[in-house]
Every structure is written in structure tokens, then in C-alpha cells.
Amino acid sequence: MSNKQQETPQEEGADGTDDTPRLSRVTSQAQEVKSSEGPKEAKEPKPESILPTESITKVPKLSSKSRTHEEELELKRARREAQRQASRKQRPARGPLGRWWRKVQASPDKVSLGMAIVALGVVYGDIGTSPLYTLQTFVAGQGGIQNVDRTAVLGMLSLVFWSITLITTVKYVLVAMRIDNKGEGGIFALYTLVRKYGRWLAIPAMLGGAAFLADSVLTPAVSISSAVEGLRTIPVLAPVFKETPNLTMMITLVIIVVLFAVQSRGTERIGRVFGTVVMVWFAFLAIIGLYSIQGDWSIFAALNPIYGIEFLFSPHNPVGLAIMGTVFLSTTGAEALYSDMGHVGRGNIYATWPLINIALVFNYFGQGAWILRNTNNPALRGATDMNPFFQMMPTTVRYPAVILSVTAGVIASQALITGAFTMVSEATGLNWMPHLQVRYPARTRGQLYIPTINWVLCAATLAVLLIFKDSEHISAAYGLALTITMITTTILLMVYIWHAHKRISAVVFAIVFLAIQTLFFLASMAKFLHGGWFTMLLTAAILFIMYTWKEGTKVERSQRRHMTPKECLPALEMLHNDFRIPYFADNLVYLTSDTEMRRLDTDIFFSIFADHPKRARAWWAVSVQTTDAPFTRDYSVENFGTSYLFRVRIRLGFKVDQNVATYLHQIMHELIDGGELPKQTSTYPKVDEDPQIGTITYVLIHKALMPESKITTRGAISLKVKYAIRHMAGNPVKWFGLAPYNPLVEVQPLFVTTRSVPRLKRVALPKPRKGKGAKAKKSGVKQVEQQVGRKVEQTEHKLAQAEQKVQQDTSKASVAVKAAVRKSETGGSKPAKG
Numbered sequence: 161m162s163n164k165q166q167e168t169p170q171e172e173g174a175d176g177t178d179d180t181p182r183l184s185r186v187t188s189q190a191q192e193v194k195s196s197e198g199p200k201e202a203k204e205p206k207p208e209s210i211l212p213t214e215s216i217t218k219v220p221k222l223s224s225k226s227r228t229h230e231e232e233l234e235l236k237r238a239r240r241e242a243q244r245q246a247s248r249k250q251r252p253a254r255g256p257l258g259r260w261w262r263k264v265q266a267s268p269d270k271v272s273l274g275m276a277i278v279a280l281g282v283v284y285g286d287i288g289t290s291p292l293y294t295l296q297t298f299v300a301g302q303g304g305i306q307n308v309d310r311t312a313v314l315g316m317l318s319l320v321f322w323s324i325t326l327i328t329t330v331k332y333v334l335v336a337m338r339i340d341n342k343g344e345g346g347i348f349a350l351y352t353l354v355r356k357y358g359r360w361l362a363i364p365a366m367l368g369g370a371a372f373l374a375d376s377v378l379t380p381a382v383s384i385s386s387a388v389e390g391l392r393t394i395p396v397l398a399p400v401f402k403e404t405p406n407l408t409m410m411i412t413l414v415i416i417v418v419l420f421a422v423q424s425r426g427t428e429r430i431g432r433v434f435g436t437v438v439m440v441w442f443a444f445l446a447i448i449g450l451y452s453i454q455g456d457w458s459i460f461a462a463l464n465p466i467y468g469i470e471f472l473f474s475p476h477n478p479v480g481l482a483i484m485g486t487v488f489l490s491t492t493g494a495e496a497l498y499s500d501m502g503h504v505g506r507g508n509i510y511a512t513w514p515l516i517n518i519a520l521v522f523n524y525f526g527q528g529a530w531i532l533r534n535t536n537n538p539a540l541r542g543a544t545d546m547n548p549f550f551q552m553m554p555t556t557v558r559y560p561a562v563i564l565s566v567t568a569g570v571i572a573s574q575a576l577i578t579g580a581f582t583m584v585s586e587a588t589g590l591n592w593m594p595h596l597q598v599r600y601p602a603r604t605r606g607q608l609y610i611p612t613i614n615w616v617l618c619a620a621t622l623a624v625l626l627i628f629k630d631s632e633h634i635s636a637a638y639g640l641a642l643t644i645t646m647i648t649t650t651i652l653l654m655v656y657i658w659h660a661h662k663r664i665s666a667v668v669f670a671i672v673f674l675a676i677q678t679l680f681f682l683a684s685m686a687k688f689l690h691g692g693w694f695t696m697l698l699t700a701a702i703l704f705i706m707y708t709w710k711e712g713t714k715v716e717r718s719q720r721r722h723m724t725p726k727e728c729l730p731a732l733e734m735l736h737n738d739f740r741i742p743y744f745a746d747n748l749v750y751l752t753s754d755t756e757m758r759r760l761d762t763d764i765f766f767s768i769f770a771d772h773p774k775r776a777r778a779w780w781a782v783s784v785q786t787t788d789a790p791f792t793r794d795y796s797v798e799n800f801g802t803s804y805l806f807r808v809r810i811r812l813g814f815k816v817d818q819n820v821a822t823y824l825h826q827i828m829h830e831l832i833d834g835g836e837l838p839k840q841t842s843t844y845p846k847v848d849e850d851p852q853i854g855t856i857t858y859v860l861i862h863k864a865l866m867p868e869s870k871i872t873t874r875g876a877i878s879l880k881v882k883y884a885i886r887h888m889a890g891n892p893v894k895w896f897g898l899a900p901y902n903p904l905v906e907v908q909p910l911f912v913t914t915r916s917v918p919r920l921k922r923v924a925l926p927k928p929r930k931g932k933g934a935k936a937k938k939s940g941v942k943q944v945e946q947q948v949g950r951k952v953e954q955t956e957h958k959l960a961q962a963e964q965k966v967q968q969d970t971s972k973a974s975v976a977v978k979a980a981v982r983k984s985e986t987g988g989s990k991p992a993k994g
Contacts, residue, residue: 183810183823184794185830268343269507279504279512280442281434282578285571286493287328288441288516289383291523292390292565294320294489296547299531301479301486306541308531315471317462317528319487321521323676327646328494331673333513336498336649337506339656345501346579347372347649348586354655361655366592366706367699368648369583371641372495374698376580377620379492380419380573382638385412386631387569390550390562412625419570420618423577424599424609434571441568444561446519449526452552459529485683488639490524493572495645499579527552577617584613591713592706594882594889612889620698628691640692641699643681650674705885712882715875716863719910722759725800731765735773736804744774746840746854749824750781750861751898757798757807763861763908770906777854778837782808784820789813795827803838806831821848821856821898828853858903860893862886863910879910 264270298316302308341349351365388408392401401407453459461467471477472484497509530552534540540551550558585608587593599609628634650673658666685692735741750764764781768774792813799806808827812818829852831837840854865871865879893903 181793182826185797264507267507268340268505269510270505271507271511272505275504276508276512277435277439279435279508280438280516281436281571281574282503283497283500283509283575284438284442284493284512284516285434285568285573285575286379286383286496287491287520288438288445288493289387289565289568289572290490290492291445291520291527292547292549292568293386294486295524295527295531296549297486297489298483299546299548301483303478304541305531305535305537305546307478308535309476310532311467311471311474311476313528313531314459314462314467315474315477316468316483316487317459317525318465318468319472319483320490320524321463322465322468323487323491324517324520326672326676327491328497329513329517331650331653332494332497333509335669336653337501337509339653340501340506343502343506344582344586345506346499346582346586347645347652348583348590349502350649350652350656352586352590354652354659357655357659361652362710364648364651366703366710368645368652369587369592370702370706371644371648371699372499372583373580373702374695375639375641375645376576376583377617377624377698378634378638378641378695379576380416380617380621381412381624381628382631382634383569383572384415384419384566385409385569385625385634387562387566388412388415389631390565394559394562409625409629413622415566415570416573416618416621416625419573420577420614420621423614424611434574437564437567438571441564441571442516442519444564445523448553448557448561449519449522449524452526453522453529456529459525459532462525462528481679482683482686484679485639485686488643488680488684490520492639492642493575495642495649496575496579498649499582500575502582503578523549577614580617581608581610581613584610587706590710592710594709594886596889624694627694634691638695640681640684640687641695643677643684644699646677647674647681650677705881708878708881709885711875711878715871715879716910720754721762722756723762723765724759728760728765729800729802729805731769732779732805733802735768735775738773738775741773741775744772744776745857746777746842747828747856748774748776748779749856749858750779751820751858751903752781752783752861754781754783755785755809757796757809760800760805760807763863767859767861767906767908770908776804777840778804778806780806780808780824782810782820782824784810784812784818786818787811787813791816793823795823797827797831797836799836803836806837821858821901824856825850825853856901858898858901860903860905862905862907864907866909 295316299305299308302312336350337345339350339353341352347365347368351361355361355365385408388411391397391408391411472481477483497513501509527548530548534551540546550561553561584593584596585598588595588598596610596612599611624634650670654666654670657669688696748768750767752761752764754761760781764779768779792811793816795808795810797806797808808824810820810823810827825848828837828840832839832852840852842851842854846855862883864883865876871879893905
């Protein structure tokens with residue numbers, strides 16, 4: 161970013177502090193206009209300003225500095241990092257391993273200890289809580305521990321191990337995470353890479369994204385409630401929970417509210433706190449699993465996939481293929497690895513996943529070994545709430561285990577919340593969701609926070625908890641939507657691999673993973689009537705929002721029109737110089753999302769001339785773009801060769817406050833100093849205390865569909881739903897800090913083709929009645945009408961006879977002409993015979 165900027169005393173803060181850094185000017189190809197070419201009224205003497213000499217208000221002002229304190233710290237950090245990298249390059253690599261490590265650190269797969277800890281806290285929370293309920297659900301489905309034999313345990317552990325290996329390790333870690341969009345993962349980032357191969361790919365992308373967001377609502381409810389319910393297993397607290405059955409739900413409500421309240425601090429800070437806890441949690445899982453195995457390594461025979469396949473189709477499996485619905489619980493959270501890749505970096509997931517995988521395997525196999533040892537335990541026969549995870553521990557260890565499980569449930573919720581923020585941000589970029597206010601509380605763009613989505617998720621999660629009451633009923637709906645996300649992700653990955661000229665690999669990939677995940681989906685459909693309907697209803701609602709917003713945006717953009725300078729400037733110049741019309745404002749500023757810089761949007765043109773023409777000293781069309789760099793501040797201007805029409809594009813980094821009003825003052829000052837904008841002087845006091853800039857009025861234009869619009873029913877519904885969503889989601893007035901300036905919000909018709917409207921028929925008013933005279937007059941009128949009617953009929957009859965006679969004469973003349981022509985062609989002689 162350029163630091164060479166013009167400095168004026170009026171733009172410095174009142175106390176000399178760094179209030180708001182200045183924008184840097186990006187020179188456009190616009191023609192420079194001399195100040196002497198300004199309007200005639202600018203030459204007239206102006207009264208001196210009567211603004212107070214001392215500062216009264218504390219509105220934001222511009223500083224002569226170009227960087228904030230935060231930017232200075234970030235710049236120093238970047239310099240230190242660059243120095244470290246330079247020193248590493250200067251040191252010779254020791255051996256092949258050293259050269260490999262240096263290559264890794266110079267690639268997108270680089271690893272850092274700090275972000276690896278963040279990855280533990282942000283990414284693995286959901287999959288880390290799976291051991292809490294997976295084998296518990298399995299034992300309950302078999303009818304109790306007394307009905308579980310060695311074949312069933314080995315078969316279940318084999319299915320769990322190979323599901324984690326194939327779905328999480330192979331599909332997501334080894335395949336999906338290699339396919340990223342500028343470091344970002346998730347189904348929407350994947351769609352942006354493959355959408356050029358077919359429009360139909362938007363359907364699985366939307367469906368998968370909607371299902372993921374629906375699952376993000378259920379995950380906090382089921383994870384935290386199931387963990388809090390573990391407090392009932394502590395003997396000291398058991399009487400309290402027995403007397404107050406709703407106590408677990410109330411504790412869960414408080415934890416959920418606190419969890420969503422701290423999201424504004426950023427996932428980086430949360431991840432560092434959670435990461436340390438997750439390290440302890442997975443170490444605890446591994447140690448407890450190894451303790452429960454107790455040297456009986458024969459349990460690892462389940463690594464053979466034959467045991468899983470045989471058990472799946474064995475008569476000893478009472479639930480049949482529905483067992484895959486239970487197996488799927490061990491893979492929940494796998495999608496979070498891909499969607500949260502942009503938050504923590506691919507290399508940090510690569511570095512931590514092997515340790516996580518080993519800890520999970522040890523814990524699952526430890527629970528399986530405990531089940532085999534206690535199959536014939538009479539104390540556990542008929543137990544309905546038996547959980548192998550807690551039962552395999554010594555009694556004294558269960559106390560910290562419950563505390564850790566509650567914390568792990570919170571972390572599991574965090575993984576889905578951060579994934580939901582990423583999903584919504586990417587959907588906004590695809591114009592599948594409304595543009596919402598996004599905050600970036602950390603250094604990287606992946607660390608984002610969306611206030612609206614955060615509190616919508618919070619409200620929906622609390623509603624789920626109040627409806628279903630406990631984890632047993634919530635788990636009936638859990639996981640069904642996530643199977644849809646996995647299937648749609650597989651479809652998009654297959655398309656990407658196919659078009660990467662690896663068609664055999666694409667076919668094998670699709671067959672293997674679609675078969676497994678379709679089996680998961682069919683097994684999970686058994687939960688539909690027991691709560692799965694709620695997940696599917698949420699998925700359908702989110703999908704409806706995405707589809708209607710996409711279709712509505714498509715209709716709007718297809719009708720957007722622009723005017724060239726030759727088309728719009730004559731009228732604007734005439735209005736600008738029409739002194740009979742008083743000024744609407746000194747500066748009329750239109751905020752627009754249009755990125756066209758060389759032409760003018762017709763919406764702005766007709767807004768200027770709508771109703772009473774809005775005459776101004778200068779009209780402005782301003783658009784704001786957010787860049788991927790954190791601290792970008794620059795702008796470009798196109799003046800169309802005039803001193804009254806300006807097209808401005810402001811580019812701000814994602815960490816920069818979008819204070820458009822303050823930055824616009826800087827732009828106007830610099831244009832006045834450069835002679836492009838005539839001088840403006842404010843006579844009367846203003847809140848902004850800037851006497852060199854005239855009054856500014858901001859305008860936002862919303863579109864509305866006319867009743868006569870020629871549009872399909874689907875398009876009309878999409879537009880109506882889009883406008884309703886936009887009304888609830890808010891508008892740029894708040895994002896750009898314009899609410900104190902009372903901006904105007906105008907509604908203009910959407911310029912779609914309209915149907916022709918039939919003409920009206922004029923009907924004469926009936927004359928007033930006045931007794932018998934009126935009746936007599938009415939009868940006389942009827943007689944006159946009858947006479948006129950008879951005369952018209954006679955005239956029409958005569959005209960018909962005359963027309964018939966003319967036709968007869970014409971036919972006779974035609975016959976005569978034809979005979980004459982034939983005679984002239986034969987020369988008047990008869991044709992020869994033979």
C-alpha cells in the first residue's frame with residue numbers, strides 16, 4: 161500500500177492521535193478537470209463559515225498516518241517471520257530429513273506448534289466425542305451386554321476402524337484436503353473449483369451445504385447435553401439430579417449461551433484454550449483405552465475387514481444393515497476437518513491427525529475388550545443406561561472423566577460453529593445467501609465471526625434443546641443430515657478428479673465412497689420418524705433460502721442496465737446547470753454493489769430524475785470491495801470528464817473498519833486539491849465540522865417487482881423471498897456506519913419485461929332521470945335509435961349490392977384480358993393439329 165499521500169491540517173485528528181488511516185489514491189484514466197471549469201455559481205462570493213472555532217463533536221477524523229498500531233505490530237511480526245525464514249535458508253539443511261522439512265515449511269503444508277494446538281481445539285472436537293456414545297448405542301441396539309459375543313464385538317470394531325480409515329483418513333485427509341480453493345476447504349470451496357463443468361453441480365453443493373448447516377444446529381445440543389448428563393453418574397450428585405430432572409437441561413442452556421457469546425473473540429483465541437484441553441482429552445482416551453485392553457492384544461484381530469463384513473450380514477446381527485447408522489457415529493466430525501482447513505492450515509491437520517487417529521482406535525478397542533470381559537457379568541445384565549466408556553474406568557477416574565467429557569462436548573460444538581461461519585461466508589460469495597456483516601477478530605481471513613449467523617444458530621440450538629429435552633431424543637435426529645453432506649461432497653470430488661484426467665481413479669473413488677455413504681444414509685433413515693424429520697426440515701428450509709436467493713439474484717443481474725457517458729451526461733449536465741431547481745444536496749452519494757467503473761447504472765440515473773429532480777453540486781456512485789489482504793486501503797475515481805459526476809471504488813482489507821463516511825471526506829478533499837472537484841464551502845454548522853465540504857446525502861436503492869412484470873412464477877417467488885430475507889438480515893447502512901447520517905432508502909421498479917395491458921373502454925355516464933318527461937325523452941331516444949339503425953342496415957345492404965356488382969364487372973374484365981393475351985401470343989392463328 162502506498163504511503164505517499166497529501167496531508168492537510170484539516171484532516172488530522174483534534175488530539176493528534178491516529179483515528180483513521182488515510183486511503184491511498186489509485187490513479188484512474190479519467191480526464192483531469194481544472195478548477196476554473198467549475199459551475200458559474202462557484203465564482204460568486206460566499207459568506208464566511210459560522211462553524212464553531214473549537215471542536216464540539218467527536219466524529220471520526222482522518223489522520224496523517226497510514227497505519228494503525230495493530231498494523232504496525234502485524235508488520236513487525238511479518239518482518240520477524242521473514243528474518244527467521246531467511247536465516248533458515250542460510251543455514252545448510254542436515255541430511256534428507258532436513259531438506260524435506262525445509263521444503264514442507266516453504267509449502268502450503270507448513271506446520272507451526274501454535275496453529276497445531278489451535279487445530280486440536282477447532283477441528284477435532286466433534287470426532288473426539290464419538291467414543292462417548294458410539295459403543296453405548298451399539299450395545300443398546302444388540303439388546304444389552306448379555307447378547308453381545310466376541311463375533312459381534314470384533315465385527316463392530318472392524319466396521320468402526322475401517323469407516324474411520326476410509327471416510328476420515330482416505331477421503332478427507334488424503335484426497336479432499338489436497339483439493340482446496342486458496343487454502344479454503346469445505347463443500348462450497350470445492351464447488352467453486354468444479355462449477356465450470358456443469359450448472360447441475362450447484363444442486364449437490366447447495367444440498368450438502370444446507371445439510372451441514374442443519375447439522376451445526378443439532379451438534380451443540382446433542383454433544384453438550386450428552387456430556388452434562390454424565391454428571392448423573394457421579395454418586396455425590398445423583399440425588400440432586402434425581403430431585404430436579406430438568407437440571408441437566410438448564411445447565412446445558414447456560415453452557416450453550418456462554419459458548420455462543422464468546423464467539424466474537426475469534427476462533428484463534430478460543431482454539432488455543434480448547435487446544436490444550438483437547439491434548440489432555442485425547443491423551444486420556446488413549447491411556448484409558450490401553451488400560452482397558454490390559455495386554456489382551458487379540459482384540460486387534462478386528463483390524464481384519466473380514467470380521468466387519470461377516471458381522472454385517474450375519475444372523476447374529478439383530479438390526480441388520482441398520483448397524484451402519486451406529487457405525488456412522490464414529491465418523492461424525494470428519495467433514496469438519498475439510499471445512500475448517502482454512503482456519504488452521506492443511507499442514508497442521510496433517511501433523512495432528514495421526515495422533516488423533518491412534519488415540520481413537522485405542523479407546524474404541526479398549527471399550528471392546530471391556531465388553532468381552534463383562535459379557536457374562538450378572539451385575540450388568542438388563543442395565544439400560546450402561547456406557548462402556550465410563551464403565552471401563554476405575555471409579556475414582558470417572559470424576560475427571562465427566563469433567564473432561566463436558567469440556568469435549570463444548571469443543572465439539574465449537575468445531576461445527578466455526579465450520580458454519582465458513583460455510584455462510586462462502587455461500588455469500590456465491591450469492592446464495594444475503595451479504596451479512598462479517599468480522600475478522602484474528603490475523604488470518606479464515607478466522608471470521610458473523611454476528612447474525614452466530615445468534616441464529618444459538619436461538620435454533622436452544623429451540624432444539626427445549627423441543628427434544630434430552631440427548632436421547634436429540635440423537636435420533638443427529639447425523640442424518642451429515643450423511644447427505646458426505647454424499648454430495650463425494651459427487652463433487654469425483655467430478656474434480658474426473659476432469660483432472662484421472663478417470664479410472666474417479667470411477668473407483670465414486671463407487672467405493674458412494675456405496676459406503678449411501679449405506680450410511682439408508683441406515684440413518686431409520687431415525688426419520690424418531691426425530692430425523694427435524695433435521696430434514698431444517699435442511700429443506702436452508703436449501704429454500706439458498707435457492708431463492710440465487711434465483712432472485714440471477715433475475716436482478718439479468719435486468720441490470722448501464723448507460724454510457726454519451727447517454728447520461730447531457731441530461732445530468734442540463735440538470736446541474738438548471739438554476740431554477742434548488743439543490744437537493746451539495747453531494748448526493750449512492751452506495752452500490754455494481755463494480756462497473758466506466759458506465760453509470762440506470763438505477764442511479766433514474767433516481768436522480770425521479771419525482772422531483774435531485775440537483776446537486778456533485779453526484780457520487782460509491783462501491784466498497786473487501787480484499788483478501790488484511791490492511792488494504794486504496795481507492796480509484798472515474799469522473800467521466802466532468803466536475804459533477806464521480807464513480808468511486810474503495811478497496812478495504814478484511815481487517816479494516818468500513819467507515820465509508822470518513823473515507824469519503826478524504827476523497828473529496830483530495831479531489832478538490834487536485835482541481836477535479838470544485839471547491840465547496842459550508843456556511844452553517846455541521847456535525848462533521850468540515851467547512852470545506854458541503855452537505856452529503858446518502859442514498860440506497862432497493863428493487864421491487866412491478867405487478868405487470870413478465871416473469872415466471874418461480875422467478876417472482878424467488879424475488880419476493882429474497883427481498884423478505886434482505887429486510888430481516890439488515891442492510892449496508894449499519895455495516896458502513898451511515899445510520900447517524902439518516903440515509904435515504906429508495907425503492908425502484910425492477911426493469912423486467914412487462915406484459916401489454918389492454919386498452920380501457922370509455923363508457924358514457926347515464927343521464928339523470930326526471931319523471932315522465934324523462935321516460936318520454938327516453939322512449940323518443942329509443943325511436944331515434946331504431947330509425948338510425950334501420951337506415952344503417954339499408955345503407956349496408958346497398959353497399960353490399962354495389963360491391964357484388966363491382967366484383968362481377970371485374971371478373972368479366974379479367975376474362976376478356978386473358979383471352980386477348982392468349983390471342984396475342986398465338987398471333988391470331990389456331991393451333992396446329994398433331
